Structures are given as structure tokens and as C-alpha cells.
Amino acid sequence: MVxxxxxxxxxxxxxxxxxxxxxxxxxxxxxxxxARRGVNVIAWNHRDHPYVQAEADGIHxxxxxxxxxxxxxxxxxxxNPLKAMPAVLAELKPVLDPTATTxxxxxxxxxxxxxxxxxxxxxxxxxxxxxxAGNELSGWQAADPALYDDALWAVTVCDDTSYARFHMVSxxxxxxIGNRVIxxxxxxxxxAAALISHMPHVVATAxxxxxxxxxxxxxxxxxxxxxxxxxxxxxxxxxxxxRAMVDExxxxxxxxxxxxxxxxxxVADALHDGDNxxxxxxxxxxxxxxxxxxxxxxxxxxxxxxxVAFDPAYWQTELLSSARRGEHIIGFAGDxxxxxxxxxxx
Amino acid sequence: MVxxxxxxxxxxxxxxxxxxxxxxxxxxxxxxxxARRGVNVIAWNHRDHPYVQAEADGIHxxxxxxxxxxxxxxxxxxxNPLKAMPAVLAELKPVLDPTATTxxxxxxxxxxxxxxxxxxxxxxxxxxxxxxAGNELSGWQAADPALYDDALWAVTVCDDTSYARFHMVSxxxxxxIGNRVIxxxxxxxxxAAALISHMPHVVATAxxxxxxxxxxxxxxxxxxxxxxxxxxxxxxxxxxxxRAMVDExxxxxxxxxxxxxxxxxxVADALHDGDNxxxxxxxxxxxxxxxxxxxxxxxxxxxxxxxVAFDPAYWQTELLSSARRGEHIIGFAGDxxxxxxxxxxx
Numbered sequence: 149m150v151x152x153x154x155x156x157x158x159x160x161x162x163x164x165x166x167x168x169x170x171x172x173x174x175x176x177x178x179x180x181x182x183a184r185r186g187v188n189v190i191a192w193n194h195r196d197h198p199y200v201q202a203e204a205d206g207i208h209x210x211x212x213x214x215x216x217x218x219x220x221x222x223x224x225x226x227x228n229p230l231k232a233m234p235a236v237l238a239e240l241k242p243v244l245d246p247t248a249t250t251x252x253x254x255x256x257x258x259x260x261x262x263x264x265x266x267x268x269x270x271x272x273x274x275x276x277x278x279x280x281a282g283n284e285l286s287g288w289q290a291a292d293p294a295l296y297d298d299a300l301w302a303v304t305v306c307d308d309t310s311y312a313r314f315h316m317v318s319x320x321x322x323x324x325i326g327n328r329v330i331x332x333x334x335x336x337x338x339x340a341a342a343l344i345s346h347m348p349h350v351v352a353t354a355x356x357x358x359x360x361x362x363x364x365x366x367x368x369x370x371x372x373x374x375x376x377x378x379x380x381x382x383x384x385x386x387x388x389x390x391r392a393m394v395d396e397x398x399x400x401x402x403x404x405x406x407x408x409x410x411x412x413x414x415v416a417d418a419l420h421d422g423d424n425x426x427x428x429x430x431x432x433x434x435x436x437x438x439x440x441x442x443x444x445x446x447x448x449x450x451x452x453x454x455x456v457a458f459d460p461a462y463w464q465t466e467l468l469s470s471a472r473r474g475e476h477i478i479g480f481a482g483d484x485x486x487x488x489x490x491x492x493x494x
Numbered sequence: 495m496v497x498x499x500x501x502x503x504x505x506x507x508x509x510x511x512x513x514x515x516x517x518x519x520x521x522x523x524x525x526x527x528x529a530r531r532g533v534n535v536i537a538w539n540h541r542d543h544p545y546v547q548a549e550a551d552g553i554h555x556x557x558x559x560x561x562x563x564x565x566x567x568x569x570x571x572x573x574n575p576l577k578a579m580p581a582v583l584a585e586l587k588p589v590l591d592p593t594a595t596t597x598x599x600x601x602x603x604x605x606x607x608x609x610x611x612x613x614x615x616x617x618x619x620x621x622x623x624x625x626x627a628g629n630e631l632s633g634w635q636a637a638d639p640a641l642y643d644d645a646l647w648a649v650t651v652c653d654d655t656s657y658a659r660f661h662m663v664s665x666x667x668x669x670x671i672g673n674r675v676i677x678x679x680x681x682x683x684x685x686a687a688a689l690i691s692h693m694p695h696v697v698a699t700a701x702x703x704x705x706x707x708x709x710x711x712x713x714x715x716x717x718x719x720x721x722x723x724x725x726x727x728x729x730x731x732x733x734x735x736x737r738a739m740v741d742e743x744x745x746x747x748x749x750x751x752x753x754x755x756x757x758x759x760x761v762a763d764a765l766h767d768g769d770n771x772x773x774x775x776x777x778x779x780x781x782x783x784x785x786x787x788x789x790x791x792x793x794x795x796x797x798x799x800x801x802v803a804f805d806p807a808y809w810q811t812e813l814l815s816s817a818r819r820g821e822h823i824i825g826f827a828g829d830x831x832x833x834x835x836x837x838x839x840x
Contacts, residue, residue, distance in 0.1 A: 280717060300716055330716060340714040343705060344722040351697060352725060354757040356780030358750065359689060365840040366820035368686040369786065370646055370676060371626060376690040378724040379698060384784050387777040395773075398765040404704065405762040409755040411700040416751040419744040427741075431733040434702030438730050440715065474712035494711040 156250065156312040159222055161187055161323045167221035167249075169213070169236060171198045174254050174282065175227025176291025178325070179207045184293050187324045192216045194228070198288035217243040223320050225277075226253035226261075230396070233261060237268035246273045250313040254279055256341060257396045258304040259334040275317040276304030278337065279327070284385075299327045300476060304337050305464050314463075318477065328476040328489065331467035342400035349390045350405060352383035440494045451489040455481045502596065502658035505568060507533055507669045513567035513595075515559070515582060517544045520600050520628065521573025522637025524671070525553045530639050533670045538562045540574070544634035563589040569666050571623075572599035572607075576742070579607065583614035592619045596659040600625055602687060603742045604650040605680040621663040622650030624683065625673070630731075645673045646822060650683050651810050660809075664823065674822040674835070677813035688746035695736045696751060698729035786840045797835040801827045 164187060168179040171193040183189045183206040190208045192215070193199070199209040210216040216224070217240060224244075228236050233255075244251075251273045255261045258276045265274045281299040283290070301321045305314055314331070321327050332340075355376075359365050382390075394401050411430075418426035443449070456475065458466035463484065470477075470486070474493035481487045510533060514525040517539040529535045529552040536554045538561070539545070545555040556562040562570070563586060570590075574582050579601075590597075597619045601607045604622045611620045627645040629636070647667045651660055660677070667673050678686075701722075705711050728736075740747050757776075764772035789795070802821065804812035809830065816823070816832070820839035827833045 280719060282719075302713075302717065330713065332713060336710050336713060337717075340708075340710050340717050343708060343714045344718040348701060348721055348725045350761055351701070351754075351758065352721075353777060353780060354754055354761070355694060355697070356783040357757060357776065358753060360780045360783045360840060362686075362689060364682050364686050364818060365783075366837075367648075367676065367678060367682060367817050368689045369783070369840050370817075370820070370822070370837070371648065371683075371686050372690040373626060373628075375694055375698075375728040378727050379694045380783075381724050382721040383780060384787055387781075387784075391773060391777050394765070402762045402765040405758040405765075407704060408697075408700055409758040409762070411703060412697065412751040412755040412758070415696055415700070416748045416755070419740070419748040419751075427737060430703065431699060431737050434699060434706045434729060435733075437702040437706045437711075437715070437726075438733075441730055471713050471716075472710060474716070476716070491712075491716070494706060494715050 156247075156310060156316060158312065158316045158319050161319070164188065164223070164320065164324065165190060165219065165221040166320060166324065167191065167216050167219065167224040168207075168227055169216070169224060170194070170227035170229070171202060171288045171291065172227065172229075173286045173288075173290045173295070174279070175225070176202070176288045177281070177293060177295040178225060178227065178254070178279075180205050180291055181293035181296050182324050183207050185324060185326065187320075190216055190219050190221060193288075194232070201288070213239050214243040217245070217249070220245055220248035222248070223250050223252060223317060226251065226255075230255055230257070230261070233264050234268070237264060237270060241268050241270060244270065244273070246270070249273060250275060250316050252277045252317045256393070258302075258332075258337045260396050262304070262306065262334055271308070272310070273313070275309055275313050276334065276337075277317060277321070278302045278304070278341075296325055296327055299325075301327055301329050302332050302337050303329050304332050304334050306333060307464065309464065311460065311463055315480070319480070322477070322479055328478055330471035330476055331464070332471060333464065333468065336468065338397050339400045342397050342404050346394050346397045346401045347404040347408065349382050350394060350401065351408065352380050353387065353390065356380050356383045436494050440492055443492045449492065451491055453478070453487060453489055455485050456488050457485045460484045502593075502656060502662060504658065504662045504665050507665070510534065510569070510666065510670065511536060511565065511567040512666060512670065513537065513562050513565065513570040514553075514573055515562070515570060516540070516573035516575070517548060517634045517637065518573065518575075519632045519634075519636045519641070520625070521571070522548070522634045523627070523639060523641040524571060524573060524600070524625075526551050526637055527639035527642050528670050529553050531670060531672065533666075536562055536565050536567060539634075540578070547634070559585050560589040563591070563595070566591055566594035568594070569596050569598060569663060572597065572601075576601055576603070576607070579610050580614070583610060583616060587614050587616060590616065590619070592616070595619060596621060596662050598623045598663045602739070604648075604678075604683045606742055608650070608652065608680055617654070618656070619659070621655055621659050622680065622683075623663060623667070624648045624650070624687075642671055642673055645671075647673055647675050648678050648683050649675050650678050650680050652679060653810065655810065657806065657809055661826070665826070668823070668825055674824055676817035676822055677810070678817060679810065679814065682814065684743050685746045688743050688750050692740050692743045692747045693750040693754065695728050696740060696747060697754065698726050699733070699736065702726050702729045782840050786838050789838045795838065797837055799824070799833060799835055801831050802834050803831045806830050
């Protein structure tokens, strides 16, 4: 396929070896999907209980992280838990050949992982990634190649990211996994994740606290219907996990919570003052999102496709602009040209 | 059954005539359910298009509101839209025999309806009611007796409410409709409804506004998953309807929005200050509600039943206390004794 613009060359998928660290739900599903699609997959897990089944699925399981690195896979995907990241990176650093291998990961926060990778002295090899895939299960037992069906990946880059390494990781996602890509920087990713997940988890928790603190809580709970059930569902999941997620993205969550508090206070003030203009504005403000959802739900959408050429000197910002327009990369169409689907825009 | 303690006597259900005003989703379903269960049902609708089908279902349709009132039903249930309430009440006032008929309704706000009923000079006949039933449909076409399967009704009373009239309306709900009852006052009802529905609708709307106002809205929308979808679903419904609902319960919604804003700000401050104790408290606060939901979801619950005797001089407050304990009335067990199910408590 297309040659990289550095020392790194992007091999054809059939010639690419991918190393998976961690065979839980996310890593196990990924390893199984890549192997099924003909990619050479090697893997390491902190315990070897999945190895018999994984080998039967065509995944070559390694005894140690050093063995995995020594095989010089073109890409290593860190699928270990975030809390194990510093230990895994410290073990990889002395054995990884940075000229042979590009590092990526699947973590749901990107700034923190990049900091950890850089602290381990592996920053030059790293391109971040976050697949929009998952369910409420966990562990190898739940691993399923279909978890990635039609998934979108956020690939996160910084000013120093090698284009060739970005290309390599994206090629793995597009051709190896058969998914779509948007290119973000860590800040935009972590702010967006805070907006659509981390902050709403806090809001849902505040709702159940509001009920629990009410002397008429049993009456309120008895009257509760679908709107309450939907809005508090995520507050019923493990609060320790939610707290960890919020802590990892604390700056963004803090800022969004202050913005939400200001919005709620503005409505309270408008109700108090009988300010109909403000209420009208409040209920009209999100109409573009309602229209976007209606368009999505109106049936099967045939997304238009087009080629987007970008300046190699500004590939990070130009591909971020493409993502902002609602375009999803579905392939490379030449040197510094990506093929995109034009998705619905808010 | 049990005799009332005023001029009003509660007839056996087979001898009770119920008048339904408004054959939309809520009123039509109610009329069909009562008729199917053997209650004599008369009805009036502002347009007569449902009458042929309603008559076939055993519902006696009346040409005018005056005809309906002249039939002296023991209970009239106002199922007309809230905005039609003043006009309907004004038309009923000169033709209703208050010694023969008790008025009730199915409105989702109770204080405002009581004010309207009192303004029309019909306060002495009135007992409020609000069934926890409904779906996203509307109109007679969607009317379905099963809409009330296993429904809970909030029956709302005030210091002046006649016990006999409360008994009459409750008897219709318990025996006629086959549902459960909790007894509330208007304030408790409207505060609880604001807590579990009206305020969360504003919160969901604020969430979609937050996304719509973000320059990275298309990226955020692309990353959105189940938690975002669930928490914003109600913001996608008709914003004019949501606004009307909020306006009708403005004082309670205002107060709850300020409380929610304070909770979100407290978390923002704790994240800013690294206040782990505050975060621990925040994520632990709603645990009783998580436990309550887990108990509910753990399978079929056989609720314990018991009789609750209450002082006839304080029946309103004693039955409200029963509701606060999480008890639902399933029948009358004698003079000033109700049979309750002891439901899960938060």
C-alpha cells in the first residue's frame, strides 16, 4: 500500500503482524477479529487462561512481553487495563525496537495515556486510539469479533506524531479491522468524551442523589417512569468505575459541570422571572441535535463518499477539520488523500 | 361496600356509573377498561368521531356535557387536555349535581387543576388523581384497556376533602380499574413529579444544548454511545410539550434545578480541589436508590400485604405517611382500614 514518509513503511495487511497486549473483552475481540480477517496476530495476557482457546482461534500467544516485542510486530495494541499501563510500558521499554514497532492503545482517555507513554520514553512510537465499541461484559469469555462491527475509532495524534505511524495504525483499523477512523488530538478527544459520557455520568448520579435525599423518595420512586429510568440507568453501574473515569478526565468534567450548572441556573432564573424569551431560546437551542437524530432514525442512510486531499505539513489539523465536519475516514486513496464518508452533521 | 361518612354513599361497583370526559389515549383506555370490567360507563368527547367504536365497546356516548351530568354518574373523570380544563369546568358547573357526583381527573400536575376546579366553584366535589400510565401515542385510535395494567394512581387530597368522596374515587380505581393507590397532597405530588420527570426533562435538554453549542459537536455526536442516548432521549420529544409541562410546575422545577446546579458545582469544586472525601460522599450518596433498583430487578417480588388502620380525623396525613413508607393501597378492609402492599423502599 502507500509508503510512509519516515523510516517506517506501511506493509500490506497480509504482511503485517499485530501484537495484542491484554486478552480481555476489548483486546480479545480485537485479536479474534484480526486473526479471522487474515492478519498475523500475536498476543500476551497477564494470565494464560485464554491461551488454549486463543491459539485455536489462530492467535499466537507469547510467554512474556519480551517475547512479544522480540517478534517485532508492526503495531502493538495496548489493551491492558489503564491502571496496569505504567507497569506494562516499563516492561516494554527495554525490549521494544522503535524502528520496527508502532505503539497504540484502546484507552477511553487519551491525554493521560500519552503522558504515561512519554514518561516511559516511548512517545516517539506512539499513536493513540479509542474504538467506539464495548458492552457491559468483560473478559476473554465475552470476546467477540462482532464487537467491532461498524465501529468508529478515534485516532489521536499530536504535533510530533509521525505521519507514517499514524498511517500504519489507521491502515490496521481500516483494512485489518474493517472499521472507520476520525483523527483527533488528545484535548478534543477527552473534551468530547467528557461531554458525551463522563459528565453525563455525574449528572445521572446527581439525579439519584437528589431523589435519595428527598423525604418523599419512596413516593417519587413510585411515580417514576421511563424518563427517570433512562436518565439514571448509568448511575446504577459501579460508582467506583464512574469515579475513576471522572478522575482521569477531571479538568474537562469540571469545566462541563460548571457549564451545565450555569444552564440549569439560567432556566431556574427564567422560570422565576417568567422570562419567556429565555425559555424559548433554551428549548430551541438543541434543535440541530434533534434534527440530526431524526435524520439518523429516518431509515437507512446511504452516506456520500468523497476524497479529501490534505497538506502533508498540516495533516493533523486538516484531518481534525474533516472530523469536525462529520466526515469519517474509510480508506487511503493515495499519498495524503483519504476517502471519507460524509455522515450526518449536527 | 363500605359506606361513606358524609352525604355521599359509595355504591357497589356494579351499581356505579362512571362518566368519562375526553376519549383520548388516557380517557379512552380508561373507559374501555371500566366497561370491560362491568362498570356502567358514560362518556363525552369534544368531537364525536370515536362514538361508533366506543358504543360497540359498551360505552354510552352522550351528545353534550349537560347530558352526561344529568345522568348523575357517581364519579366524573376529567380526561380532557389540561388547557381545556377551565372551559369544561365552566360548562359543568351549572349542570352538575354535587350531591350525586364526585369529580376527579387524570392530570399530571395537581395543584393547578385543584385551583381551576376551585375557581369554577366545584372544589367541594373534587378529589385529584394521576394514573402512572401512558405511552408515546395519543388519541382514541391508541386507546387500550391494557394501558392500565398494574398501574399505580396518585390520589390527591387536601384538608377539606370529603373522606367519602376520596373513598368513592379510590374504590373506582381499586375495584373498577383494578389498580393500586397512594394518597398524596398536591404539593408532595407536584414536587415528586418535578423530581422524577419535569426537572430531568430540563436536564436532558441542557445536555443536548451543551453538545449543540460545542464547536466539536460532530465529533462528540460520533463518539456518543448508550449513556448519551439514554440521557438525552426525552430531550428529543416535542420541546413545546416539555416547556408546557415545566411551566405548569414552575416553582418546583425551579427549586430542583437550583439544587441540581449546586450538586454539579460541588462536584466541579471537588474535582478542582482534589477533594477525595467530597467525591466519595457524592458517589456513595445515592447507594440506597441503587440498592432499591437492584432489589426490584432481582426477579419477581412477592410483596408482603398488611392492613393499615388510620385515625379518621387525620386520614390525609396518615395515608400520606403510608405512601412515604413505600406502601400501596390495594383495597379497603373495613371502616378506616386499608389493605396495602409493602413495596421496596429507598
